[in-house]
Amino acid sequence: MPDRVPTADRPLKIVLIDESPVRAAILEEGLRAVNHAAITRIADYANLLERIYAIDPDVILIGLENPSRDVLEQMFHVSRSVRRPVGMFVDQTDTASIEASVDAGVSAYIVDGLRKERVKPILDMTISRFNAFSRLRAELEQAKSQLEERKIVDRAKGILMRSKNIGEEQAYALLRKVAMNEKKKIAEIAQSVVTAAELFS
Amino acid sequence: MSADRIRIGFIPLVDAAIPIMAADVGFAAEEGLEIELAREISWANIRDRLAFGHFDAAHLLAPLAISTTLGLGSIKAPLAAPMALGLNGNAITLSPHLYDQLVSRLAPGADLADPRATGAAFAAVVRARRACGDEPPTLGMTFPFSTHNYQLRLWLDAAGLKPDEDVRLAVVPPPYMVDALANGHVEGFCVGSPWNSVAVELGIGRILHLGVDLVRRCPEKVLAVRTSWLDERPEIAERLVRACVRAARWLQDPANREEAAERLAVSNRLDVPAPIIRRTLDGRLPVGGPEPERVSDSYILFDRESETRPDPRHARWLHAQMTRWGQAPDDSGDAAAAVYRRDLYDAAVGAPTRAEAEDPLGLFTA
Missing domain, CATH: 3.40.50.2300 (Response regulator)
Structure with a gap:
């Protein structure tokens, strides 16, 4: 007590x-x-x-x-x-x-x-x-995930630029268009591009 | 029609299987309920989140539901147990060193499953240590208001030891028990499944007693809810009980053990390999000692003979343990028994036709 x-x-x-x-x-x-x-x-x-x-x-x-x-x-x-x-x-x-x-x-x-x-x-x-x-x-976590997303988008752009022989802006526009059509985030589409490229490489 | 959502907190233990299977196998959906499960690591946290409304229901130690209602711990909140989440499932595990010390002091021909024989040998170990000026053994249990605490005390007391003086009883949350043994913070413990088997599997513990050696039908966890929630949503509570009782009957069927073990094994449930969970469901437990395994068809009971039906005599026994060990005043037994709401259970699934067991517990000291 x-x-x-x-x-x-x-x-x-x-x-x-x-x-x-x-x-x-x-x-x-x-x-x-x-x-x-x-x-x-x-x-x-x-x-x-x-x-x-x-x-x-x-x-x-x-x-x-x-x-x-x-x-x-x-x-x-x-x-x-x-x-x-x-x-x-x-x-x-x-x-x-x-x-x-x-x-x-x-x-x-x-x-x-x-x-x-x-x-x-x-x-x-x-x-x-x-x-x-x-x-x-x-x-902090949001900033981290934004950074990760940007990295993925950059990689996807690079893949598209090489495979379709297009410029960076066109590559980004393509990602954006597909994302809008499929009602998804650009980062998600970019992730699928990166995954697909890994599968086909 | 969209399902009514219920949030339920649980601690990773095999006896959380009832609400987990209700959510994951589809018994809740049959009742138009959607159960969201939250995996917790401490009993205090589960209690508080239930008491303050983060959870609608919880997998809770039966004595903790009683002590919280009576205001014996750090918070007071009226809780009710409309069903028991089965019976039994505990074991006492010792480090190999302490186990060997105990076995070396067993009377010739003594049965290792006899708590009187092991208690006498353990008392001899404690006295021998004291004579050498060594520290008393520290034994882990899960919470001050837990059957693990009371089962250890029952065993020690019957052996003539004073649990608060002759040994140290230390609280360790179940998922940390194996670590505490590995680090030498405790030399043994009493905990629920599957943590005894995990210690055996790692070679750092040997199972000395199954809980049933001490108490044949030991109350363990309950499905706990706030009484205010019952008042607000009586019909949802009834559906929840029905879904959970169906899950318990499904779990009791040996044909479903493999599926149950696999569902419990995943990372957001118990996060323990399925074969270790499976052996606790089967009641065939390698003990890591001289005998290869211990077998009991009652090691953990979900619903073989209506074990899910709350038995107020269990609540009274738990309250008697609280009184015995200075946690509760003598005069609160009726309030403790009232936490066990058999009326709600019977309203949800009907009263069983089978006559009740005369002795609700089966204590080894009886």
Whole structure:
């Protein structure tokens, strides 16, 4: 059971469990700005429970998809006499926060006795940074796939130019026309050209 | 008419076969349902995504459905189990080293399948280690509210060991169990199929007990839904139960095991080779020990004698385990039993004509 209730003047101890250094850095930076907090990041999961007990945090932040969450659930064992986080969210009636958090893919385990107004900014910051990281990653993936598509289109153009003895613009116009006729993306048509060329070569 | 869509989360385990076959073989389509399956790796995540509405239904540990309803863990959300996803399927596996230590301390002529004999030998190993000042063995189980936790505790307790003092019980999600044994984080574990067989196949584990050695008819997973979803969509829930019960009956037929194993083997389902899954369905398990294999026609039961029908006595036994190990207050047994919604099952597929077994569990300690 709680041996000491966190007070307003003591910095909050936050443990961040995240194997992604980039996301962890984004989150740490945000948390430092919002709160006078002592943040410890745990990136590997060896002896996780012992390390958390040693740190004795007020808040634990962990990705929803992280398999170590099941390990954390051991902390709720009723017979344990140590001080422990009690709930995933400080206020289970605050469904908007909970939904935002689950949608962002993050969970927060919060110790008993911590006041709602101290947790809210942490949770809000965590959610917004997790979302920002997801957007960043989605943009990166989109950029990557656009690059891949452009490469395929270039290869298809080269194949058409050689086999039909036409110029680059004509080759592109041909891909575009077929794509429009077949209601497909240019990259898809280009991929079929490349595949076909590989088969016939 | 377009089909009603249902999202179901599952953990890669053989007992997820019921919702997986309902989706992949066509039983859901027969009920006008389209099941979208989501493969998850942690029980906490499945529970949360069910509780907060990302999933309509989930393949969930029966005790976790109860503990979430009672608010014993990190979140409280009223759940219901309109059907059980079969019974049994667990095993206890030890590292070859620990297995050999245990076998060397077995009483002469003792039966390796007798949990009392193996428990006594294991207790002797634990005492011998303590006498040398060595660390106690760490055993993996899947979740604080799991039958794996309770089966290990049943075995240890019967051998006079205190599970919270004499050994370490560590939570490891099922798909990580084999890695944890390989890395030496645990020296043994209790987990569901096919992960024991995967450890045997890799030569890093030996199966000591099939779950049925400890509990003949052990509750395991349930199809869990939010009670609020039941209130909103009772008719869809009924169709879902019907589709899943048909899938369970199909799975129980030996003629379908090959197809089931192959469907489960693919990467977005269990991602484990089909022959390993097949042997768990057959109940013929190479154990990697002195005897070539263990055979049980009850190793995993889908629906031979209406095992899918929720038996509130199972819920009460699970609750008794929670109480026994300090997880639940004594007075919540009725609320636990109420999670098992036999009424919904009977409304969907009809009540079975067969009389119920007098002893719902068949504990080795009975």
